[in-house]
Amino acid sequence: MKITPQKIYKILLKKFGDLNWWPIDINYHEKNNSDPRFEVIVGAILTQNTAWSNVEKALTNLKLLNKLDIKNISEININELQDLIRPSGFFKQKAKRLKDLVSYLKDKYHGDLNYLFYRDISVIREELLSLKGIGPETADSIILYAGNLPIFVVDAYTRRICQRIPLNTNISYDEIQDYFETELSRNYTKKELTKVYNELHALIVLLAKKYCKKNPECIECPLKKICSYYAELFQ
DNA sequence: GTCCAGGGCCGTT
DNA sequence: AACGGCCATGGA
Numbered sequence: 001m002k003i004t005p006q007k008i009y010k011i012l013l014k015k016f017g018d019l020n021w022w023p024i025d026i027n028y029h030e031k032n033n034s035d036p037r038f039e040v041i042v043g044a045i046l047t048q049n050t051a052w053s054n055v056e057k058a059l060t061n062l063k064l065l066n067k068l069d070i071k072n073i074s075e076i077n078i079n080e081l082q083d084l085i086r087p088s089g090f091f092k093q094k095a096k097r098l099k100d101l102v103s104y105l106k107d108k109y110h111g112d113l114n115y116l117f118y119r120d121i122s123v124i125r126e127e128l129l130s131l132k133g134i135g136p137e138t139a140d141s142i143i144l145y146a147g148n149l150p151i152f153v154v155d156a157y158t159r160r161i162c163q164r165i166p167l168n169t170n171i172s173y174d175e176i177q178d179y180f181e182t183e184l185s186r187n188y189t190k191k192e193l194t195k196v197y198n199e200l201h202a203l204i205v206l207l208a209k210k211y212c213k214k215n216p217e218c219i220e221c222p223l224k225k226i227c228s229y230y231a232e233l234f235q
Numbered sequence: 236g237t238c239c240a241g242g243g244c245c246g247t248t
Numbered sequence: 249a250a251c252g253g254c255c256a257t258g259g260a
Binding site (some may be wrong): 053133 | 239241242243244
């Protein structure tokens with residue numbers, strides 16, 4: 001029996017259910033008439049190699065001062081921005097990355113995310129990747145979770161699980177991404193894919209945090225029946 | 236006190 | 249192309 005991404009998706013979905021990942025503070029954005037997608041974008045930058053709990057503190061700081069929108073980030077003093085996002089770590093480079101990003105959004109799209117996400121996915125991806133501080137995972141997280149467009153996000157967790165099962169032992173980001181997208185495209189319609197990519201990435205992150213850790217705890221892992229790493233434990 | 240988290244950049248080999 | 253050092257805070 002061949003192990004596929006769609007099989008893993010089914011097992012994890014049955015075990016953990018719908019995760020409704022990357023929920024944003026809709027009350028804040030309704031009250032301030034701001035774009036909730038921008039909160040996702042900021043979160044994607046701030047969470048680089050950083051625990052989400054620390055990112056939440058930074059986002060809270062930005063909201064308390066009503067700074068969580070494109071216009072206000074572009075106008076805020078860089079030192080003040082650093083101070084607000086300090087809890088998320090790497091605060092100097094992340095402040096610069098946010099500044100560069102909002103400059104790009106203002107210059108090219110008049111600060112309107114509709115204009116950005118209206119474009120082709122490949123164009124959005126290339127533009128985001130051209131910005132210093134936005135690599136493949138951040139770009140794809142923005143496209144998927146802010147743009148609600150079908151692209152599969154690969155991260156350190158995805159790689160680790162792919163190696164252990166093994167599902168796909170490629171190292172390059174693009175090859176793993178292409179593998180997941182090609183496989184999943186065979187079983188789901190175009191309309192379903194965004195939802196599937198969104199959910200599967202969230203499920204993978206949860207699995208990696210609970211079971212497939214750096215030092216794995218395989219005993220109760222929902223994937224142990226199809227995982228050769230688990231099988232080798234008992235050789 | 237040590238480890239590590241939802242990466243990415245840059246310099247060296 | 250691949251690897252190592254670096255960036256920084258806060259929770260376990």
